[in-house]
Amino acid sequence: MSPDHPPGLDPVRLRGLLDRERPGLVRGPLTGRLIEGGRSNLTYTVSDGASTWVVRRPPLGHVLATAHDMKREHRVISALHPTEVPxxxxxxLCEDEEVLGAPFYVMEFVEGTPYRTAEQLAPLGADRTRDAVLSLVDTLVGLHAVDPAEVGLADFGRPEGFLDRQLRRWGKQLDASRNRELAGVDELHATLGRRLPVSPAPAVVHGDFRLDNVLIGDGDRITAVLDWEMSTLGDPLTDLGLLVMYSIPLELPGSPISTTATAAGHPAPAELVERYAARSGRDVSAIAWYTAFAWFKLAVILEGIHYRYTLGQTVGGGFDRIGDLVPVFIEHGLTTLQEG
Incomplete structure (x- = not known):
């Protein structure tokens, strides 16, 4: 396979479409490069030698169209682009599967670096790391301040009963991958259900908001929030709970789950919550529930990966250690609820 023609992307067909739909945009032959693979949506950079764009499409041979909804991703970034959310x-947006074999969308390329591990953050130093993470909180406040109706997203989700549906959904996911005893997981699920908080006014929720889903550019400012595939209208504190969870050091040597929480200068979870509360004006007194829910959700996701590993359905390294992490996440969830 030519490096100019990675799987799932035909630069000649793509250029033909862009020349028809956006005449004058592309000034020469396109070359493409896959920058993300795996079971999630595929991301490519394409260039005509002068300008660069990004193409997002579902995985090759995808089955669940709803899990890889290009129209939905394109809709949310189109709605948010005129706002202050980067x-x-x-x-x-192209929904014609004849072009690349699946629906896809094209967006402008944004300069910036995704930081996925504490080691990658180390060269920034403590002060710059701190500023980057605090700006992550400020960006989340900005996202949740957007009025969905004003940007045409009033029907982007079903916020009524959002938390109850989420809890039931992840409970079903857990049941689908049960093949071993997991101490405490049913207690965690049941306790979350009994203590379901009352949600604040709905907001546009990213669904996977963390440092490695944003790009950090010059001045350590966030230049773009990426990976909107789980976005919806719902309870904004679910985004904060996930961010808090990812900000708690796991201290598990050799863990296949990357975290930036151990980087020098990384603010403590309490500071992130306080900053969000001060800048958003929202009541965050139930943050322990949302953080525990994040632990539960990640435990379920990891158990699903472990289940597929036991069936021989995973490819790559590190999967043999995923199963050991699940009880740790369950324990963190239970402890968070007890302390909250």
Whole structure:
């Protein structure tokens, strides 16, 4: 396979479409490069030698269209681009599967670095790391301040009963991958159900908001929030709970789950919560529930990966250690609820 023609992307067909739909945009032959693979949506950079764009499409041979909804991703970044939320400028949505074999969208390329581990953050130093993470909180406040109706997203989700549906959904996911005893997981699920908080006014929820889903550019400012595939209208504190969870050091040597929480200068979870509360004006007194829910959700996701590993359905390294992490996440969830 030519490096100019990675699987799932045909630069000649793509250029033909762009020349028809956005005449004058592309000034030469396109080359493409896959920058993300795996079971999630595929991301490519394409360039004509002068300008660069990004293409997002579902995985090759995808089955669940709803889990890889290009129209939905394109819609949310199109709605948010005129706001202060940093997202790439959308260029084109193509639902014609004849072009690349699946629906896809094109957006402008944004300069910046995704930081996935504490080691990658180390060269920034403590002060710059702190500023980057605090700006992550400020960006989340900005996202949750957007009025969904004002940007055309009033029907982007079903916020009524959002937490109850989420809890039931992840409970079903757990049941689908049960093949061993997991101490405490049913207690965690049941306790979350008994203590379900009353949600604040709904907001646009990212669904996977963390440092490695944003790009950090010059001045350590966030240049783009990426990976909107789980976005919806719902309880904004679910985003905060997930961010808090990822900000708690796991201290598990050799863990296949990357975290930036141990980086020098990384603010403590309490500071992140206080900053969000001060800048958003929201009541965060139930943050322990949302953080425990994040631990539960990640435990379920990891158990699903472990289940597929036991069936021989995973490819790559590190999967043999995923199963050992699940009880740790369950314990963190239970402890968080007890302390909250």
């Amino acid at each position: 997202v790439p400028r959308p260029v084109l």
